[in-house]
Amino acid sequence: MPSYFTSAPGKVILFGEHAVVYGKLATAGSLGLRSYALVQSRTDGALEVNLPDVQLVRSWKSADIPRQARWEGYPYPPPAMNVELLDQLTKFVDLGTQTNRSVAAIALLYLHSYLTSDDIANQGYDLSVRSDLPVGAGLGSSASYSVCLATALLKLNGHLSESLSAADQRDLVNQWAFQAEKVIHGNPSGIDNTVSTLGGAVIFKKGEKIEPLPGFQSLKFILTNTRVPRETQVLVANVRKLREKFPSVVNPMLDSINEISISCKQLFAQNGEDRAHLLSRFGDLVDVNHGMLAALGVSHPTLEKVREISSKLGLKSKLTGAGGGGCALTLVRDDMDEKTVEELKTKLGEQGFEVLEAQVGGPGAGFVTLDSVTSIAEFLSRGTADLETQTWTYFV
Numbered sequence: 012m013p014s015y016f017t018s019a020p021g022k023v024i025l026f027g028e029h030a031v032v033y034g035k036l037a038t039a040g041s042l043g044l045r046s047y048a049l050v051q052s053r054t055d056g057a058l059e060v061n062l063p064d065v066q067l068v069r070s071w072k073s074a075d076i077p078r079q080a081r082w083e084g085y086p087y088p089p090p091a092m093n094v095e096l097l098d099q100l101t102k103f104v105d106l107g108t109q110t111n112r113s114v115a116a117i118a119l120l121y122l123h124s125y126l127t128s129d130d131i132a133n134q135g136y137d138l139s140v141r142s143d144l145p146v147g148a149g150l151g152s153s154a155s156y157s158v159c160l161a162t163a164l165l166k167l168n169g170h171l172s173e174s175l176s177a178a179d180q181r182d183l184v185n186q187w188a189f190q191a192e193k194v195i196h197g198n199p200s201g202i203d204n205t206v207s208t209l210g211g212a213v214i215f216k217k218g219e220k221i222e223p224l225p226g227f228q229s230l231k232f233i234l235t236n237t238r239v240p241r242e243t244q245v246l247v248a249n250v251r252k253l254r255e256k257f258p259s260v261v262n263p264m265l266d267s268i269n270e271i272s273i274s275c276k277q278l279f280a281q282n283g284e285d286r287a288h289l290l291s292r293f294g295d296l297v298d299v300n301h302g303m304l305a306a307l308g309v310s311h312p313t314l315e316k317v318r319e320i321s322s323k324l325g326l327k328s329k330l331t332g333a334g335g336g337g338c339a340l341t342l343v344r345d346d347m348d349e350k351t352v353e354e355l356k357t358k359l360g361e362q363g364f365e366v367l368e369a370q371v372g373g374p375g376a377g378f379v380t381l382d383s384v385t386s387i388a389e390f391l392s393r394g395t396a397d398l399e400t401q402t403w404t405y406f407v
């Protein structure tokens with residue numbers, strides 16, 4: 012009975028949000044906070060889905076789920092989005108539109124519909140995903156969910172065979188995760204699922220191939236979720252309006268942000284040996300980038316509060332993602348003592364913020380082949396530290 016754990020990280024944008032919309036460079040890294048999935052075949056033809064983070068527990072007869080004609084062999088490349096299938100699945104799950112759980116369920120069934128073999132469909136399977144990431148706070152929870160799903164379904168159906176190179180396996184996972192991201196987001200750039208699949212850190216430009224950031228070294232951040240909800244689309248539209256009003260003012264700012272990403276790339280490429288220097292310069296770029304984003308109008312009083320609190324303790328912070336609330340990152344230099352970090356966490360917590368400690372630049376998607384059946388309840392009750400002690404295989 013095939014049975015697997017899969018796992019994939021969230022992401023954090025280091026530099027270049029908003030500017031990336033106008034073809035400028037941005038840099039992003041994988042987070043130490045991850046999502047985990049359990050997938051295992053059954054014998055009764057049921058698809059048992061358990062997604063506790065979006066309060067979804069459902070059982071479907073796999074034979075009832077709308078399906079596509081599937082590949083005989085290697086399922087690559089995925090086809091263009093199938094709008095008709097999306098409509099059918101939306102009606103089938105019947106959970107309304109655009110709620111967290113409806114889009115999560117539709118994305119899952121969309122991948123199921125293409126990737127599940129007749130044998131697996133006849134047997135049925137359990138699929139459960141849980142995450143350490145806050146949902147909808149700009150840390151790539153949807154991408155990490157999508158990558159976990161894609162890895163789980165590709166693995167269960169034998170598409171990630173050892174005869175494929177690691178690069179081909181990675182690409183397969185990434186392309187199918189991108190399909191799930193499209194179901195959830197409409198028109199994503201693909202950066203989130205790529206960082207989540209590859210891990211490490213990347214430099215990217217819209218429409219071009221995403222490259223690993225040369226010489227990248229793992230970094231430690233405090234991530235503060237201000238819990239202020241924000242709509243990426245609205246913030247992007249506001250920057251667009253400002254740019255239309257004052258192109259000669261805003262365009263040079265976007266160019267400067269592009270230079271920040273280039274400087275970040277140069278820092279890692281040239282300062283591999285001198286980590287203290289690298290971190291100090293990185294902190295300077297954090298400050299400058301936040302200043303530019305605030306000037307573009309996408310900061311928020313809660314984000315400025317994070318900066319005020321951290322700067323009093325000698326630490327540099329910036330908003331990450333779309334801004335207007337959501338999350339801020341604070342760089343924790345290697346020379347910061349534990350007491351200062353604890354003080355920072357306490358002060359941020361006193362504001363009602365959620366404080367997360369995270370390493371950036373860790374591994375991407377991975378899986379564990381299990382040799383015995385695991386109950387969903389047992390999987391859900393296991394802590395992250397416990398799951399991490401398993402022997403994970405990453406696509407590297």
Ligand SMILES: Nc1ncnc2c1ncn2[C@@H]1O[C@H](COP(=O)(O)OP(=O)(O)OP(=O)(O)O)[C@@H](O)[C@H]1O
Binds near residue numbers: 148332
């Ligand atoms: N653990 C999870 N279980 C099930 N679905 C999830 C989970 N995490 C995320 N999702 C899906 O992803 C959606 C959240 O995507 P959204 O883009 O709003 O947030 P994000 O990915 O955290 O932020 P960003 O894309 O700005 O980094 C949820 O509505 C849900 O459908």
Ligand SMILES: C[C@@](O)(CCO)CC(=O)[O-]
Binds near residue numbers: 028029030031149333
């Ligand atoms: C604000 C933005 O640059 C990043 C949001 O995480 C929007 C985008 O790139 O689509």
